[in-house]
Amino acid sequence: MTQNAPFEIFLVATPGLEAPLCAEAQEAGFSDAQVIPGGVVMRGGWPQVWRANLVLRGATRILARIGEFRAFHLAQLDKRATKFDWAAVLRKDVPVRVEVTCKRSKIYHAGAATQRIEGALKAAGIPLAEDAALVIKTRIDDNLVTFSVDTSGQSLHKRGHKEAVNKAPMRETMAAMFLRECGFTGDEPVLDPMCGSGTFVIEAAEIAAGLYPGRTRSFAFEQLASFDAQVWADMKAKAQARVPGVLFHGSDRDAGAVRMSQANADRAGVADWTRFQMAPISDITPPDGPAGLIMVNPPYGARIGNKKPLFGLYGSLGTVLKERFKGWRVGIVTSDSGLAKATALPFLPPSQPIAHGGLKVRLFQTKPL
Incomplete structure (x- = not known):
């Protein structure tokens, strides 16, 4: 994946609030945003991922769909995951963890699928850790394997400046x-x-x-190979604050x-x-x-x-x-x-x-x- 080659970006919504999140995304300049079950989907490159994390108030987290392929058995998953260009997205000094869900697929054992993907990451020199903040979410649905990276880290309702909360707070x-x-x-x-x-x-x-809601916090995407600290700093500086x-x-x-x-x-x-x-x-x-x-x-x-x-x-x-x-x-x-x-x-x-x-x-x- 190159820096600006467009890919699918998925905005996770609170169930029932997909429509206002889509309206917010369109208003923020993500003109192709559309509602799908569970959230909002749009296309863009890494700078759009960073900006979505920074400016959108309604998204719970933002996933970058970094690749997909068909796999009908574990050996095929193993081979294709090993060929995947992990180094375009992940750094060799930042550990990751893998989460897998399987639905309606010939590969039905999430644990076995996780082992194969972890093996592919190790072969690419990417370290693994159970408590890693960076998560590769793998969905195997109808035999289509989709890799996404959770670019937010902590849930986006954590704006970074609220310490005190009462019981059952509104997110x-x-x-x-x-x-x-x-x-x-x-x-x-x-x-x-x-x-x-x-x-x-x-x-x-x-x-x-x-x-901007994300102005005072850090994000998982800052630990990715695609991150550009200068572009990010310029993006944050563009906030048009007013009284x-x-x-x-x-x-x-x-x-x-x-x-x-x-x-x-x-x-x-x-x-x-x-x-x-x-x-x-x-x-x-x-x-x-x-x-x-x-x-x-x-x-x-x-x-x-x-x-x-x-x-x-x-x-x-x-x-x-x-x-x-x-x-x-x-x-x-x-x-x-x-x-x-x-x-x-x-x-x-x-x-x-x-x-x-x-x-x-x-x-x-x-x-x-």
Whole structure:
């Protein structure tokens, strides 16, 4: 593979959020992006892989499809994997590990297939390690062997600046896609009245400020033979940061959550544009300035067991929003449509189910109240 020869790039999505991720990719200039099961596919070279990791807010990880061939038995897999040009992608001083899945293929034993591919890598002088950060994902599907390299490393929701999280936090990748689904573009205020560790508020502020989500972290692709540190540095320097015209607000009845949110906003470099305060739902009021978006991920009761108190909480939230937040739109993420109904808010039809922490959640949103 040469530096700029195009290949398939696969953006892994949170199940149920493939469509907004595709829209984000197209908006970011990846014009051929299209939805397929499990994510979004597009074509490009290594610089496009680096840029996708740097700028896309909704992808969980980014895989580069580095090659494929047919194999109907292990000896054939062995021979073709040994002939594969591993040195074009991998370095001889960086260990890798191999993951294999087999579906509908004559090669059905993933363990035996893994051994053959590891043998081919060793023959090419590529070191192996069980705890290697660099992963070669091999899919054998209908006798087609596809090699992909996980170019992200740690999941992309780990932006690199959030240390403090509370229980069952909303992942940054999901928060960004829910904001997008609610029509948020960065030019209106956002308020999260149950802000937890501040994810919605911080993501909104970053979007408004034009900050790249991957600006402060490292990626697995930096350990590949194809990596060009100068091109990467130039790419990061191209960020068009700006001062948002509005502020982004979070409140929580828990003082620890407020401190956590402030610390996370500080590390993310958005503290100047975010405001967090300790307040129960009954005390929230609209901040000065234009109407915007209320974005909230209230407790669902899945881990609490007893949902009865939650109906009162959702009811109070709905009452406060209807009475005080005229002109604001509302987005609520919950696993329970009964709880959403308890708000008595005029919701549009909910989103399709989205996987979140072993549950299926939906986004319920309103037009301006």
